Amino acid sequence: MLEIHHLSLSVSIEGRRVEAVSSVSLQLEAGRVLGLVGESGCGKSLTAQAILRLGEHQGVEKSGGDILLDGSSLFGVDDELLRRIRGGRISMVFQEPMTALNPVFSIGSQITEVIRLHLDMDKQQANARAIQLLRDVGMQDAEQILKQYPDSLSGGMRQRVLIAMAMAADPDYIIADEPTTALDVSVQKRIITLLLNLQKKRNLGLLLVTHDFGLVAEMCDDVVVMYAGQVVEAGKVADIFDYPAHPYTRALMGCRPEISTAGESLTVISGQVPSPGYWPQGCHFAERCSLARHDCMEKPVTAACWQQGEHIARCLHVDEHVDELGRDSPA
Amino acid sequence: MSVLVVKNVSKTFTAGGMFRAIGKNKRAVDHVSFCLDAGETLAIVGESGSGKSTTARLAMRLLQADSGCIEWNGIDITALGGKTLRQRRNHIQMVFQDPFASLNPRMKIWETVAEGLRVHRSDMSKKQRRNLVAETLHLCGLDAAGMDRYPHQFSGGQRQRIGIARALIVEPAVLVLDEPVSALDVSVQAQILNLLKELQEAKGLAYLFISHDLSVVSHIANRIAVMFDGRIVEQGSAAEVFEHPHHPYTRALLDARPILHPSQRQIRKSGDNHGDKTGEGIAATGCAYQLRCPYASTDCATFDGQLNSLGFACLHPLPETK
Numbered sequence A: 001m002l003e004i005h006h007l008s009l010s011v012s013i014e015g016r017r018v019e020a021v022s023s024v025s026l027q028l029e030a031g032r033v034l035g036l037v038g039e040s041g042c043g044k045s046l047t048a049q050a051i052l053r054l055g056e057h058q059g060v061e062k063s064g065g066d067i068l069l070d071g072s073s074l075f076g077v078d079d080e081l082l083r084r085i086r087g088g089r090i091s092m093v094f095q096e097p098m099t100a101l102n103p104v105f106s107i108g109s110q111i112t113e114v115i116r117l118h119l120d121m122d123k124q125q126a127n128a129r130a131i132q133l134l135r136d137v138g139m140q141d142a143e144q145i146l147k148q149y150p151d152s153l154s155g156g157m158r159q160r161v162l163i164a165m166a167m168a169a170d171p172d173y174i175i176a177d178e179p180t181t182a183l184d185v186s187v188q189k190r191i192i193t194l195l196l197n198l199q200k201k202r203n204l205g206l207l208l209v210t211h212d213f214g215l216v217a218e219m220c221d222d223v224v225v226m227y228a229g230q231v232v233e234a235g236k237v238a239d240i241f242d243y244p245a246h247p248y249t250r251a252l253m254g255c256r257p258e259i260s261t262a263g264e265s266l267t268v269i270s271g272q273v274p275s276p277g278y279w280p281q282g283c284h285f286a287e288r289c290s291l292a293r294h295d296c297m298e299k300p301v302t303a304a305c306w307q308q309g310e311h312i313a314r315c316l317h318v319d320e321h322v323d324e325l326g327r328d329s330p331a
Numbered sequence B: 001m002s003v004l005v006v007k008n009v010s011k012t013f014t015a016g017g018m019f020r021a022i023g024k025n026k027r028a029v030d031h032v033s034f035c036l037d038a039g040e041t042l043a044i045v046g047e048s049g050s051g052k053s054t055t056a057r058l059a060m061r062l063l064q065a066d067s068g069c070i071e072w073n074g075i076d077i078t079a080l081g082g083k084t085l086r087q088r089r090n091h092i093q094m095v096f097q098d099p100f101a102s103l104n105p106r107m108k109i110w111e112t113v114a115e116g117l118r119v120h121r122s123d124m125s126k127k128q129r130r131n132l133v134a135e136t137l138h139l140c141g142l143d144a145a146g147m148d149r150y151p152h153q154f155s156g157g158q159r160q161r162i163g164i165a166r167a168l169i170v171e172p173a174v175l176v177l178d179e180p181v182s183a184l185d186v187s188v189q190a191q192i193l194n195l196l197k198e199l200q201e202a203k204g205l206a207y208l209f210i211s212h213d214l215s216v217v218s219h220i221a222n223r224i225a226v227m228f229d230g231r232i233v234e235q236g237s238a239a240e241v242f243e244h245p246h247h248p249y250t251r252a253l254l255d256a257r258p259i260l261h262p263s264q265r266q267i268r269k270s271g272d273n274h275g276d277k278t279g280e281g282i283a284a285t286g287c288a289y290q291l292r293c294p295y296a297s298t299d300c301a302t303f304d305g306q307l308n309s310l311g312f313a314c315l316h317p318l319p320e321t322k
């Protein structure tokens, strides 16, 4: 199990340290897909990257909380162990496949390097494994692909290569940060199908960072919604879609053009996500919230101030809007 | 009268630059025809590399077609050049996908928005130009108080509004929108789509709207042209294309739309790889889609790919019922 406990992260903006992720908690179990959703700038990538401690070089610091892999802290481990965990137990797939691949090395040398870093294999064995991995991600002419360079592959093929690399050492968890955002719809669908098939076959825990509720509906078992550095809602996927409790989740779902009637105006959320350093002291969403009242602005709203089983929401006024939030909601 | 007519236009990029390595010529746009009336939106959809942006650049005469002709307001501008073309350019303006890359970071907002006035309204004084910029920014939902600031001080959605204001200031009849909301969050995307709708109604603008996102297209388009490998493979009213697609590729695009609710999942249930049998191939002869098409037969290998009178290019169209 991979657990994030009350994680807070600070970043440096104009020489000042400010909190960018505030007491975020989530659990990722083997065999499950967890969606981390929210608008741009809400802290999704910072949270996801913290799992492999990737932000540390860009001035991201942990200011509180912990991340546990099977019960032991990832912040306690030395560099050698961290290197083994990265790719060995937990792998990452990024949005822009081109930046994650090195243009001057062949696909083959990049995959075999990852394999040999984690598995005790000679060159020939690593090569055979690379071919198998590429076949697993749907590239039938694997031998040919190994000799090619990233430049000569389409975006969808590069993303497959990255997924193959992420699978190289049979990790237990994959963190995919917007893995299909840069691809067009038809390729998107294939990559999603591929990720889900691999996830099921190998009983992976998959953390999917996305701002696309369609993708969440398609892939996820559990959902965590972030807004301005905080978790504002979390629960099982069916509960979130049937009964989006937080006004932010509701608003975000309501903006989707696919649920609108052609010809009519789309619902919008006015304003924008406040940047780190500019969060209000009360509810972070208050200035954009149509339900906001006086008490929302007064003091911080607690994480599970509304709760129904495993479904939680950081909002003071969910219950007062039960009728409005009923099962006739967005979907 | 149509504000824009594109007739049988083709464009081949010769090997060189990015294609030198494989030494092939790329026919990016192949006998494409469509027209656009005032006040309507024609969407061009299709996968990456299908020729959408090239088609747009040909229609705008930013690129010279190898053959075919282009009319703006009924006037053939295919062969125009130099000053005559420049003076007519206010007829058709463009909004780009990436609001970050398309604004000059060293120019103040008002200077960027006013750029087109230099050619088209050289009679205006600076004060008049600033007033017109303020008015246009306001029309696009921006506070004119920010016009002396620089692009980095604006959010993605605000920058896209600036891009729209820059295009509108010369009072075009046609806006070409190349993936105008693809880089934006859904919440901001909704604001921009609403703005585009309002502007269209207020000014009778015609939109050539390029996108690979069919949910966005279904919201904004009156008509749709589906491109595959440089050709239009299906064209029709939005309702017709969405409800009764004929071409299997149109069907595949529709099937790839995101679902609304987890209860609609098919991927997991069937675990199938629909449309994924041969990866991402394009056939060199015959119907370009045959390698991916579940209905392909031997006659597809010699099919000339012409659009028929019903508006699709396929030998084995899908039955009328969905």
Ligand SMILES: Nc1ncnc2c1ncn2[C@@H]1O[C@H](COP(=O)(O)OP(=O)(O)OP(=O)(O)O)[C@@H](O)[C@H]1O
Residues within 6 Å of the ligand: A011, A012, A013, A020, A038, A039, A040, A041, A042, A043, A044, A045, A046, A047, A058, A059, A060, A211, A275, A276
């Ligand atoms: N290294 C850094 N230094 C300073 N600020 C940062 C750093 N990384 C991220 N931020 C800021 O922290 C906030 C959260 O960033 P993050 O990248 O986690 O957002 P996100 O939710 O992933 O958004 P997107 O959907 O755009 O990827 C943003 O305001 C961002 O500008």
Ligand SMILES: Nc1ncnc2c1ncn2[C@@H]1O[C@H](COP(=O)(O)OP(=O)(O)OP(=O)(O)O)[C@@H](O)[C@H]1O
Residues within 6 Å of the ligand: B013, B014, B017, B018, B019, B026, B027, B028, B046, B047, B048, B049, B050, B051, B052, B053, B054, B055, B212
């Ligand atoms: N200046 C150029 N020189 C050579 N080839 C080009 C040039 N511009 C485009 N192409 C090629 O022409 C084809 C069509 O490209 P185009 O940019 O029109 O596609 P698109 O449908 O807009 O794709 P996307 O969705 O990725 O923007 C592609 O194969 C592309 O690589």
Ligand code: SF4
Residues within 6 Å of the ligand: A246, A247, A248, A283, A284, A285, A286, A287, A289, A290, A291, A292, A293, A296, A301, A314, A315, A316, A317, A318
């Ligand atoms: S706490 Fe108040 S402001 Fe915040 S989401 Fe709930 S109703 Fe809106």
Ligand SMILES: [Mg+2]
Residues within 6 Å of the ligand: A044, A045, A046, A177
């Ligand atoms: Mg991110």
Ligand SMILES: [Mg+2]
Residues within 6 Å of the ligand: B052, B053, B054, B178
């Ligand atoms: Mg394009």
